Amino acid sequence: MARMGDRASSLLSRLLSAGVEARADGTTRAAYSSDASLYRVPPTAVAFPRSEEQIRVAYDVARDLGVPLTTRGAGTSVAGNAIGTGLVLDLSRHFGHVLDIDPDARTARVQPGVVQEQLQRAAAEHGLRFGPDPSTSTRCTIGGMIGNNACGSRSLGYGRTVDNVLGLRGFFGTGTEFELASASSTSAAPATPEAIALADLGATHLAHIRTTFGRFGRQVSGYSLEHLLPERGVDIARLLTGSEGTLAVVTEATVRLVPDPAHRRMIALGFADIVAAGDAAPAVLAHHPTACEGLDARLIDVLRDRRGASAVPDLPRGAAWLFVEISGDDIKDVEARAAAVATDSGLGATEARVITSASETAALWRIRADGAGLAGRSPAGEPAWPGWEDAAVPPDQLGRYLRDFDALVSEHGLTSAPFGHFGDGCMHVRLDLPLQRPDARKVLRAFMTDAARLVGQYGGSLSGEHGDGRARSELLPLMYDAASIRLFAEVKRICDPENALNPGVLVAPAAIDDDLRFPTKAAPATKRHRPLGLAWAADGGDLSQAVHRCTGVAKCRADNTGAGGVMCPSYNATKDEKDSTRGRSRVLQEMINGTGVQADWASPEVHEALDLCLSCKGCLSDCPTGVDMASLKSEVLHQTYAGRRRPISHYTLGRLPQLLRLAARAPRFSRAAMRFSDRVGPLKSAAGVDPRRSIPSIAARPFARWAHDEGLAAYDPDRPPANPALLWVDTFTEHFTPAIGAAMVRVLRDAGYSPVLPAAAGCCGLTLISTGQLDAAKSSLRSLVSTLAPAAHAGVPIVGVEPSCTAVLRHDLGELLPGDTGAQAVANATVTLAELLQSTDSWSPPDLSAVRVIAQPHCHHHAVMSWTADAALLDRAGAAVQRLGGCCGLAGNFGVEKGHYDVSVAVARSTLLPAVEAADPADVILADGFSCRTQLQDLAGNTGIHLAQLLADHLH
Numbered sequence: 001m002a003r004m005g006d007r008a009s010s011l012l013s014r015l016l017s018a019g020v021e022a023r024a025d026g027t028t029r030a031a032y033s034s035d036a037s038l039y040r041v042p043p044t045a046v047a048f049p050r051s052e053e054q055i056r057v058a059y060d061v062a063r064d065l066g067v068p069l070t071t072r073g074a075g076t077s078v079a080g081n082a083i084g085t086g087l088v089l090d091l092s093r094h095f096g097h098v099l100d101i102d103p104d105a106r107t108a109r110v111q112p113g114v115v116q117e118q119l120q121r122a123a124a125e126h127g128l129r130f131g132p133d134p135s136t137s138t139r140c141t142i143g144g145m146i147g148n149n150a151c152g153s154r155s156l157g158y159g160r161t162v163d164n165v166l167g168l169r170g171f172f173g174t175g176t177e178f179e180l181a182s183a184s185s186t187s188a189a190p191a192t193p194e195a196i197a198l199a200d201l202g203a204t205h206l207a208h209i210r211t212t213f214g215r216f217g218r219q220v221s222g223y224s225l226e227h228l229l230p231e232r233g234v235d236i237a238r239l240l241t242g243s244e245g246t247l248a249v250v251t252e253a254t255v256r257l258v259p260d261p262a263h264r265r266m267i268a269l270g271f272a273d274i275v276a277a278g279d280a281a282p283a284v285l286a287h288h289p290t291a292c293e294g295l296d297a298r299l300i301d302v303l304r305d306r307r308g309a310s311a312v313p314d315l316p317r318g319a320a321w322l323f324v325e326i327s328g329d330d331i332k333d334v335e336a337r338a339a340a341v342a343t344d345s346g347l348g349a350t351e352a353r354v355i356t357s358a359s360e361t362a363a364l365w366r367i368r369a370d371g372a373g374l375a376g377r378s379p380a381g382e383p384a385w386p387g388w389e390d391a392a393v394p395p396d397q398l399g400r401y402l403r404d405f406d407a408l409v410s411e412h413g414l415t416s417a418p419f420g421h422f423g424d425g426c427m428h429v430r431l432d433l434p435l436q437r438p439d440a441r442k443v444l445r446a447f448m449t450d451a452a453r454l455v456g457q458y459g460g461s462l463s464g465e466h467g468d469g470r471a472r473s474e475l476l477p478l479m480y481d482a483a484s485i486r487l488f489a490e491v492k493r494i495c496d497p498e499n500a501l502n503p504g505v506l507v508a509p510a511a512i513d514d515d516l517r518f519p520t521k522a523a524p525a526t527k528r529h530r531p532l533g534l535a536w537a538a539d540g541g542d543l544s545q546a547v548h549r550c551t552g553v554a555k556c557r558a559d560n561t562g563a564g565g566v567m568c569p570s571y572n573a574t575k576d577e578k579d580s581t582r583g584r585s586r587v588l589q590e591m592i593n594g595t596g597v598q599a600d601w602a603s604p605e606v607h608e609a610l611d612l613c614l615s616c617k618g619c620l621s622d623c624p625t626g627v628d629m630a631s632l633k634s635e636v637l638h639q640t641y642a643g644r645r646r647p648i649s650h651y652t653l654g655r656l657p658q659l660l661r662l663a664a665r666a667p668r669f670s671r672a673a674m675r676f677s678d679r680v681g682p683l684k685s686a687a688g689v690d691p692r693r694s695i696p697s698i699a700a701r702p703f704a705r706w707a708h709d710e711g712l713a714a715y716d717p718d719r720p721p722a723n724p725a726l727l728w729v730d731t732f733t734e735h736f737t738p739a740i741g742a743a744m745v746r747v748l749r750d751a752g753y754s755p756v757l758p759a760a761a762g763c764c765g766l767t768l769i770s771t772g773q774l775d776a777a778k779s780s781l782r783s784l785v786s787t788l789a790p791a792a793h794a795g796v797p798i799v800g801v802e803p804s805c806t807a808v809l810r811h812d813l814g815e816l817l818p819g820d821t822g823a824q825a826v827a828n829a830t831v832t833l834a835e836l837l838q839s840t841d842s843w844s845p846p847d848l849s850a851v852r853v854i855a856q857p858h859c860h861h862h863a864v865m866s867w868t869a870d871a872a873l874l875d876r877a878g879a880a881v882q883r884l885g886g887c888c889g890l891a892g893n894f895g896v897e898k899g900h901y902d903v904s905v906a907v908a909r910s911t912l913l914p915a916v917e918a919a920d921p922a923d924v925i926l927a928d929g930f931s932c933r934t935q936l937q938d939l940a941g942n943t944g945i946h947l948a949q950l951l952a953d954h955l956h
Contacts, residue, residue: 010065012024022047028578033586038471040515058087059171070084071088073141078552079389093576096115110142116130138559139558154290172495218464220464222488223247265356267355275403277321284423295321295367308866316350318350376625390428393459455479468506470512533639534635535814535815560622566618568581573907615634616630618859652688654768655767693901707729714758726757726758733801764809770894786822809827810865837869924945926944
């Protein structure tokens with residue numbers, strides 16, 4: 001990485017001297033080099049202010065040094081609004097507090113870094129909510145919503161952000177401080193020179209502003225000059241809303257809260273195609289819905305391909321859908337209105353369904369919320385990109401616009417999967433722009449220009465809620481006339497004459513094809529290249545595509561545990577961007593592209609970003625684009641330590657199964673040695689283990705000996721028993737928890753199966769995979785496959801015990817041994833206990849109606865196999881289940897290694913430990929994963945039990 005320049009050094013030095021937390025290292029600059037857009041602009045430095053005073057100090061220092069300033073919330077901008085060459089102020093880390101809620105006035109005062117969902121939780125205590133709810137509501141900030149005038153799915157009911165802003169505090173680009181009240185809350189006259197000049201500008205151009213701006217609800221592009229009109233109260237606060245951080249820095253906002261309706265009902269309407277859905281949207285508005293959202297079948301197909309048919313609840317027949325929401329306080333009225341929507345023949349729906357299940361409703365809204373990420377892969381499986389992302393037209397023009405837009409996309413040789421806020425005339429889309437081709441810039445410019453002309457023909461807006469940013473600002477002259485463009489420049493001159501705030505956006509814009517974040521086909525990092533350890537089959541063997549799967553929607557920054565999710569435990573513990581899946585992806589992209597970060601697998605920036613990755617695989621399922629950071633980390637470690645000495649933990653924890661096999665030759669000595677080591681901290685430390693961790697005890701009677709004593713036979717393909725099930729006992733079960741293996745045998749027999757064992761012991765290489773010893777892992781897996789394949793080819797189910805090891809056979813096996821027919825057969829035959837039992841029609845579970853279960857699904861179980869079968873089985877058994885989300889924090893070797901203990905404990909404290917501490921002594925703590933049970937034992941003194949043990953304990 002290039003040495004820090006004098007200006008960057010001065011900037012960082014002065015900020016730190018003033019007590020402002022700031023960084024200018026390569027890892028941070030790489031993590032903040034992009035947002036959710038197609039653009040890459042590495043900052044000079046990033047600051048993390050804790051107060052208004054520190055924000056002002058940062059501004060003054062940057063202005064004095066001539067460094068531009070860009071404010072940033074969650075960085076979910078798809079237009080490049082949240083990146084800049086100068087100082088980036090991350091207001092989300094420390095400056096995100098709800099300052100006050102006035103339930104009588106129905107208002108809230110907040111700092112701009114407050115996450116929208118955080119405000120919702122605070123307001124909900126008073127029966128209120130903040131109306132706008134963009135799909136990124138679990139991580140976007142109120143400041144970001146103000147910057148882009150965000151809207152969301154329920155803007156039909158609650159309006160845009162601008163309709164809910166009552167006041168703003170902060171300072172203009174001139175440095176002048178302001179405290180502005182919206183005209184909707186007071187008639188106070190403008191008080192600053194800038195506000196007075198803006199009011200005069202509006203008065204001078206009344207006729208032009210009245211005929212050009214505010215023509216329909218989603219006209220978001222440019223500055224919203226309609227708020228300068230006297231009939232709108234000359235509302236400077238609302239003019240600043242949607243100005244994308246180019247005019248002022250907001251340090252506090254007062255927003256309107258509204259009552260949350262008591263009842264909501266979703267209606268799913270099926271249509272022949274997306275055009276028919278667009279045509280129907282205006283007629284839906286006659287039913288006064290809270291939301292009217294459109295989705296194309298092409299988007300749903302991507303989800304089904306990635307996660308299976310069960311990931312999508314039953315939808316009405318059609319190739320496109322409208323999700324309509326009716327809400328109110330009278331349930332009978334809500335149900336009647338919902339039925340009216342479903343039976344309205346004038347809508348032209350092929351089929352309609354009123355969704356009454358809360359879980360199905362939540363699942364469908366989650367699909368809609370994940371739309372931007374799901375659309376990150378084209379219908380053909382290619383990467384798809386933002387850019388022409390959220391154009392809007394008057395709603396009565398939407399169907400015709402969609403028809404013409406589809407034709408335009410085809411004309412340019414591209415594909416898309418449209419979705420969006422159809423009731424508002426706003427369409428979202430990602431396009432499979434060929435960014436790896438030499439003519440990529442030309443293709444992008446040609447399409448974007450034609451698309452801008454098309455939306456202009458319909459009287460629409462280049463942006464319907466995300467702002468113009470770097471993606472569309474240059475195209476504003478295709479939407480607005482020259483007089484309007486001059487007005488924008490004058491507004492910028494009044495508020496920010498030195499162009500210090502977010503330059504390149506709206507006024508004097510950067511070119512739409514500059515600063516693109518191109519994925520590079522051939523990585524400079526391969527100067528010390530060895531063959532890829534993993535196949536990266538879903539990405540055509542192209543590691544660059546795998547790394548660039550991250551589109552930046554930042555779901556990894558959200559608390560996904562409430563929905564049973566996992567991603568991203570380390571970010572939730574540290575709140576540091578570099579510890580999010582997105583932050584790590586950005587650093588890896590920089591390394592692969594050879595930009596900004598040392599182009600070497602051993603890059604210190606890359607290893608810093610990956611250090612706190614738990615390899616939980618949560619992102620594999622929870623990330624809408626399917627980023628697999630655990631595999632990326634394995635690949636980096638595999639490449640980095642080729643022919644090199646590894647960290648000590650790779651030899652101890654990474655090769656634990658081999659060490660345990662050696663220990664089994666002298667069991668008494670080994671148990672005594674491990675007990676002694678557990679009491680001597682320096683010995684643990686020397687082995688790369690945190691001294692605060694306990695060392696599990698080796699069982700006096702391993703499973704293999706128990707099985708031999710019980711007469712359990714090995715599978716013989718020539719003489720198979722009736723209804724066989726091959727029980728594959730992993731290393732952890734064999735040596736640490738053989739009782740779980742015994743419980744598995746009992747349950748399998750109760751279900752009518754004849755349990756058999758592999759002909760030889762074998763290891764899946766899980767710990768080798770997590771430490772990047774992929775050549776050794778392949779060797780181990782080849783041996784295991786040779787043992788398991790005969791049963792798999794014969795159609796015998798292979799039942800795993802440990803979820804993480806089972807997940808290796810289901811997922812990692814194909815990536816490590818691609819094209820191996822035996823490996824594919826084993827992957828297809830491998831099942832969890834719950835999956836096997838749920839498919840066994842002749843078996844009924846024991847009665848668990850008196851049992852309350854607190855379940856901690858293993859991360860790999862959730863990510864690879866899904867916990868759906870387990871939940872269904874427990875429900876059949878009558879158990880009351882509290883399913884926890886999030887990771888236990890131990891995650892295999894991660895939480896055991898030195899340097900990770902504090903983060904490991906912090907992750908456990910986010911969900912698992914509070915739930916266990918609040919549990920009744922009679923509650924069952926269900927934790928199938930060895931790591932989860934070990935973490936519980938270490939931190940709560942409660943090991944939990946495996947599903948097999950729970951079932952076995954209640955068999956008659």
